[in-house]
Amino acid sequence: MGRKSQSKQTSKKNPGKENNRIIQKRKELSILVDKVLRLTSIFQAACNLTKSWDHHLEIYEILGEISNVESAYTTKSKSIPRRANIEKYLKWLNENEAQYEGVEISEFDGYELGLKAVKEFKEDSLILTVPTKVMMTEKNAQESELSAFIQIDPLLQNMPNITLALFLLLEKNNPESFWKPYIDILPEKYSTILYFRLEELAALKPSPVFESSLKLYRSIARQYAYFYNKIHTLDLPVLKKLQDIFTFDNYRWAVSTVMTRQNNIQLGDSDVTAFIPLWDMCNHEHGKITTDFNKEKDRGECYALRDFKPGDQIFIFYGARSNADLFLHNGFVYPKNQHDSLSLSLGVSANDPLRESKLSLLTKLGLAGITHYNLYKGDNPISAELLAFIRIFNMNQDELAKWSSQGLPGDLVSLDTSSAEAVGAAIDKRAYTYLLTRCGLIRASYKKDSDDSEPETLHRKNIKLLKECEVQILEGAIKYLESAIQKLPTAQTQV
């Protein structure tokens, strides 16, 4: 606080002193940013989890220092709570011919803002339309002053979501922005892992999302450092504008806004990444995709995925995504998720004497490069690919030789009964038993860390829900495998 107000006064009274402060800030930051770049480039993907975590601690600490330096030198303007901006937002939408009759923006417990029906909507009826002109898209970014940077930056050329994040930052800092009413109703912060404290991230263990979270954090940290350097070394007017706005805190906000609100929409001949106002006020529930782009009318359209009565929250279906995906990229967990899955890390050990034969059989089936297989929620937890892996993984030398001699051993990668007969109960018994043991061990690892002493924050709530869903998947798979083993013909199960 003290440092911030000091900075303001100094700049008015003594511009020379202010210049020195800026130089000092840049010096401090460039040392820290270099550290982030070095740390994020030496990292080996094959590191074990303990090393990944130690590595994360280092990155996290340096980013903490970066945030401290950046906030000490920045005067934060007072922001108006998003709810207070709803009226202006709706007026802007009206002026730009968005249609949303019978719909209100409202607060819903556990969802923040959402859309409320104030009249009845029958399933498949049109709820709202959003003209292209109010959407903020990667195309707008390409047509803006940012284009000079996009043209010379390979990262931006290949990652439209990052382009959109930088464009959003520029527009947020532009009081004249056409999208100001939209930007003013965006959340101030998010429940993505970029906002998690260390203890919260650690509480994700043993979920496989722990590892994915460290990866995501590392990648955003590296992007931040990469862009920091570009912004402060390249001589482009747009980058001069970004110099004061581009802080780690602002970047994680922009990236999280994109992660939680982006849509892909067919504009012209291409698929573009876009923010679609109003449409992106809808929260998710299970159902069918009911959002579309109407080329003739040049607008996005959102239809009712089911009947909604006055007073109901209007939901849309975000797509068939696992809770791991929703947690990581959208910052929430959907307990009734019918598309849930759990990622298992599986591979042939370097010490396995039959490694070469197993890998060559996996290669034939196009599975050699796969390091993770999904277990699914519901009656069929095992995919054909996972079944193929556990079958091959559990074969002996003779079995490997037999199956390798075939052109394409399609029966190995099939859930059909006839294929199971061709593979034989002996292999399947070993395969299922192996997976059962593996699932049992993973399930047991979830028991250890039920720490209820921590306050129930949204982050903690999501972590708890995610792990409960993962345990459910594991228990479903265990039941399925026990029953599958029992159903195998006993006479043939001898090896």
Ligand SMILES: C[S@@+](CC[C@H](N)C(=O)[O-])C[C@H]1O[C@@H](n2cnc3c(N)ncnc32)[C@H](O)[C@@H]1O
């Ligand atoms: C596209 S926005 C929807 C509007 C958002 N609720 C808001 O206040 O701006 C997506 C975000 O809404 C929240 N959300 C959406 N569906 C949800 C659900 N089923 N349960 C909990 N939160 C949800 C998550 O925070 C997610 O990142």
